[in-house]
Amino acid sequence: MKKFAVVGNPIAHSLSPFIHEGFREQIQGEYYYDKILAPLDQFEATIQSFFAQGGCGLNVTLPFKEEAYRLCEHLTMGAKTAKAVNTLAMKEGKLWGHNSDGIGLVRDLTVNLGLMILSARILVLGAGGAVRGILGPLTVMAPKKIVICNRSFDKAEQLVKEFQVTEGIFQAAAVAELENLGEFDLIIHATSAELSGGELDLPASLVGSQTACYDLFYNQQETAFVSWARRSGAKAAEDGLGMLIEQAAESASFWHDCDISAKAVIDTANNERELFFAGK
Template sequence: MIQLALFGDPVLHSQSPQIHLAFANQFNMDISYQKQQISDQHFEKAVAQFFQQGGKGLNITVPYKPRAYRLAAICSAAVAQCGAANTLWMENGQIYADNTDGAGFILDLKSHYPNLIDKDVLILGAGGAVRGILQPLLNENPKSIYLVNRTLENAQMLIKDIQSNTSIQAFNFDIPSTHSPQIIINALSDDSHIQKILEKLNLEYCEFFYDLKYGINAIHSLSLAQKMGIKQTSDGLGMLLGQAALSFEIWTGLKPDIELIHKNELFKF
């Protein structure tokens, strides 16, 4: 049996075990996937013990992604770019690290909105989730990206860590009303300020609103975007499934069919 797990704090809400078990069922594979809430002082020790006890692969969620990659001997380019890892595995006695968040995000985003070239993109938030998706988004060659965050300095710091020819600007929640994005990506955990932000923008040419959250956690922002005239919206369930599928493929060498999960009523979170 392949031993897999999710480490983070909190993790009780996570659907990762159900998703990975569904992936494994596609290949008649026997796996164990446990979610474990790990305290701050025990994270590094817990990772070491997991692999010492024969564990194959770990998913890492908040708040430990920036710490996870430091435990790896070998890191992917995605990890090097964003400074965080959501996937760890043991190979030839060494811990490897990757970050599948960005690739999973782009995979899902382009299934709804295929062409990002020369588009004006506005991102709400500048936390760890944005750090994971920003470089993959820039690789799609948008015209510009605006980072809108409560704390301006955090957005500015994030921009300093990114190398790109795309125009990237940072604003606090008092963004100029002249900005007219074509795509809005919501990465805020607290949606209480979204209405005021959207009301300041020129949404005449806004074609798509995407929330990284999924299920009931995204209902408020998506319905608000629709009420304000943005016709196409999506939550982040596809991103969740995409990054999970990429992790599963890393660990097993097998590529699961995400669409089978989308069609399964058990996964209408």
């Protein structure tokens, strides 16, 4: 039986085993998917042990994505662009790294939510590792502008320098500039405020009647950003649960060399959210 798992610290909250169970009917052969808690200073030893015992693939979550990137012998283009890895596979004795986060986001935005990225003005709030993972796939969809706003302006500016392939698409902005930026077609939230319980002090002027808002974070209850977006009059406000499921489907496709549809699992998450978060 093939063995797969998600590794992180903490890991008890992970929905990944339940999500991957939902793909079972689309995958040939028996497999098992588990959770692994890796000590903060023993990530490399943990994954070496997993693969030495016959493991086939790992999902990598916080705080190990950058370390996973450094350990890989081969990287997909998505992983190279993101400089972070959330999917590991042992292929012909070599450790491969992939990043499915940005692909998962774009699929959720376009396929599941029906949003248009082509020629869109996009505001990204945050400049951490999660943002690095989504910028490449977003750029491929040819938006008109991507403005990156972060409390530390230097971090936003650094991302702009790294990803500015086509002149003028990317722009860095300070928090103090938000009130003067006007309305956006899409606002993506990726700051740590949600995790720390901090307040979201964002101007409603960012949101117009055709603005869609998307939170990379997710919870059983409505996130603070989604609540703000709805109060501000956004036409759509969604959290990142769909992205989580879509990136899992992309990981499974990478491991099993077949196309995996996330639709059935996303339908379950939308229709039975409480049971979904309970892993039932």
